[in-house]
Amino acid sequence: MPLFRSDLTLETAEQLGAVGKNARQLDGVCVTESLLEGYGVTAITVTGEAASRALSKPAGRYVTVDLHPYFQRQDHFFPRGVRCLSRELRALLPHLKSSDTVLVAGLGNRQLSCDAVGPAAVENLLVTRHMIAASPRQFRRFTSVAAIATGVVGQTGVETLELIAGAAARISPAAVIVIDALCARSQNRLCATVQLSDTGLTPGSGVGNHRAAIDSAALGVPVIAVGIPTVIAGDALAQELTGQPAQDAAELFLTPRDVSSRVAELGRLIGYGITAALQPGLTVEDITGLLS
DSSP states (O other): OOOOOOSOHHHHHHHTTOSSTTOOOOTTEEEEEEEETTEEEEEEEEOSHHHHHHHTSOSEEEEEEEOHHHHTTOTTHHHHHHHHHHHHHHHHSOOOOTTOEEEEEEESOTTSGGGOHHHHHHHTOOOOHHHHHHOTTTTTTSOEEEEEEEEOHHHHSSOHHHHHHHHHHHHOOSEEEEEEEEEESSGGGTTSEEEEESSOBOTTGGGTOOOOOBSHHHHSSOEEEEEEEEEEEHHHHHHHHHSSOOGGGTTOEEOOTTHHHHHHHHHHHHHHHHHHHHOTTOOHHHHHHHHO
16 A cells, blocks of 8 residues: 655654554554543654654654544543643653743644644634743743744745744744644544644645744754644545555645534634643633633
């Protein structure tokens, strides 16, 4: 079977047989599966150049959270989802000192529903840098958080990396979190999976529109990537549905018809999850109150 486009390391590992019931061991690839707050979590650690080449992914840690319990509306699905994401994010973040700032960047075109994950998440993020600067004693227990929504180069004429690097040069963050829409190989993962990684990301890579990589090498600080797949390539969908790839559909990308409502919901989940990871003393109710 050909390797179809996918930004999800889990899907690439599945195609190589490294994940699943009869998984084979790949050198440099460690896979663990667990259940956290009712959500399935698969963590893949990629070490060494050979494993990186096999998966076509940078070496690092990739965590995939299955969001099907969220859309099945299982008991307390939202606060449990927030706690799950926050815990996995905290494990990827560096140790933060009280004086540190974290920069969160929402990538994508807010006017295009399937590309609006980043802007939707930033709208649901508690930003605190300005509050701490104005009232340091009152907000001394808060982590300093700043955020930008970068848009896309077609709107701004500026590469996303250049915008983030400019903001980072000004505020000197200890870490950067980037949020973007991804491409999946399986329709069952569309708007139903979150991938977290400590490797940064390359905007547009899943749909063949490669931009400059946003990673620690480019920014000089740890870069955590958060992504949700919202599109699938036509050839991958044809293979999944019929068993035969449609070669002439490789440049066709499809998205769920309810993508607008799903992105709005998942943007809220990601925004709250990042906030809870950076402000561990806050509950979901606290975050709602502070954002309202």
